[in-house]
Amino acid sequence: MNQKQIQNIALKILRNKYVITFLIFYLWLYFFDQHSIWDRRGNESTIESLEKEKAYFIEKIENDKNRIHELKTNKENLEKFAREQYLMKKENEDIFILIEED
Numbered sequence: 001m002n003q004k005q006i007q008n009i010a011l012k013i014l015r016n017k018y019v020i021t022f023l024i025f026y027l028w029l030y031f032f033d034q035h036s037i038w039d040r041r042g043n044e045s046t047i048e049s050l051e052k053e054k055a056y057f058i059e060k061i062e063n064d065k066n067r068i069h070e071l072k073t074n075k076e077n078l079e080k081f082a083r084e085q086y087l088m089k090k091e092n093e094d095i096f097i098l099i100e101e102d
Helices: 003-015 017-032 037-073 075-086
Strands: none
Touching: 003 017, 017 037, 037 075
């Protein structure tokens, strides 16, 4: 086939109303629809950030479970935790809070 015949075939295909309709429909879906390529990229980045958050919170939950287990099983750890976090004290003790300034 020579160049002229290829051009004639391409023009016949492009003049077909079904091909034109399909191309317009495809371009509309690709660029302007609510599920366009731009929205997909945005959604993928959102999914990535949410998966990172999920991994962070899963790790934090595991750490908290371990700490709760330690507090329930060891009385010394429970007392240390209560003193540090809730400023609890024994009867004849004084608590001094030191605040470090930068």
